[in-house]
Amino acid sequence: MKSFTFSLLLIFALFSISTNAATITVTNNCPYTVWAAAVPGGGQQLGQGQTWTINPPSGTAGARVWGRTNCNFDGSGRGHCQTGDCNGLLQCQGFGVPPNTLAEYALNQFNNLDFFDISLVDGFNVPMDFSPTSNGCTRGIRCTADINGQCPSQLRAPGGCNNPCTVFKTDQYCCNSGSCQPTDFSRFFKTRCPDAYSYPKDDPTSTFTCPGGTNYRVVFCP
Template identity: 85%
Template structure:
């Protein structure tokens, strides 16, 4: 009888445990940086992640004030004790408390009012590692990211080894820490917001632009990511485009950073000129137009100078090139900026000004395939040879593809994991 009297209680406890586990959220934390990151989570602890490794953290419904971040420059002994250059949590590999600034933060709270999860990326503890945070199930597709080169562009007053401090950490005044709750934007906050508009830049930052929600039950992914920085140094506006990536207007001196996953193939980055777009991101461009959209979903219309790449292919190599097979519109440099790879490529000649009359187009210089559409120039049969037109391009940009079969002198490689920079008008 005594055993029977406890069965209902045991059943209720097991049922409660089952319900909690089925409602728990998983966080898949991946390192796609070309260096080791020591991931940390409260709740969760910590884990060393070499490039392309991942770690899963589980958080129960009702979890609040939770954080995930990356630590860099760490050394730990066999007992999990040591220190990190950024994000250190009391000298422990398995974190029991929040990290030491600077560290880029993912923050979340699960199953709150209206049965919603709330999450954001915050720079209130500064920045050390590029991060993307996305929902991956439950019918929710929200994503937020902060992948700009904040460390490289950090103001001198905020710069520290391995990262970029928030001004509150440095100056500790109400102006930057918002202790009284009435502070407003300033030049340091705008530095962060301009580069990562979706992230919290100071404690009173507009939550409507920085806090995202999903219905409870979603799972999530946090990615410490490798990047492509796209920079405009032309004396005119360029509308940058990327597949994958989308598009963004870049005035002179501005930059835009995108991420691409290992295994990405047939990817392109290019610049568009002579564009006009309405408030919905619809319009047209004189060169490089991608179906009349600001945020490109497909390749651009020739003529346009192309940066092409494929990541983590055979022998664990990235392949990249500059191609003139779609013609030329903007001078370009395409270079690795990390991972020990230093071989960049450039096409910066005055091709527009010297373009043969038959290939001239408003704003650019067409490849002969675009104009004549014959096998001689398009290599549809796969057996074409250099022509006078391809030599025109090759003479001026010897590192770039001048026609479809121009492989041997025009494809470059780096070990997978490098970050890259594309510069218009280098």
């Protein structure tokens, strides 16, 4: 009887995990190749119009999806990207090097809510849409301004636009003390992408929620 009960509990647990897990569809609409990256998930080369699907498990936190540009990998999946490079690997095991536009999320957290955002705290390289696609949740986020073209000279980087923390590494921009305020540089990002994180303490206008079990899409160049 105990083994039967345990089996039922295991089946129920597996069912709960499967029903609460998310599907995230990543699509490249850019007129150039983007090497999509995800932690968890790895990486995938995407030509224009191509799609990649990842399935992070229920409870995943501290996760992100981003695009890498101007990459060159060999047959073993080793190489380099101009933006968003993750230790020279096609299949990312860690986060990318700035500048890179980030889709960040945490699944099934407080009150079984998903939390998601677009962050420019690591700068900007590729325009992005990050939106729910199920569960009656419809409020998505977009950051499609020409940030690379309008980037202040102090923040310009090959293929992207750095966040000031990356460049200056001071508490004013990096918020290491936890008490920083908006700056002229953070306002540059915020005025162009009002729903995106422009500096680390930009929570009130930049974090969005959906019920746990919602599916999402990430679109490069929406």
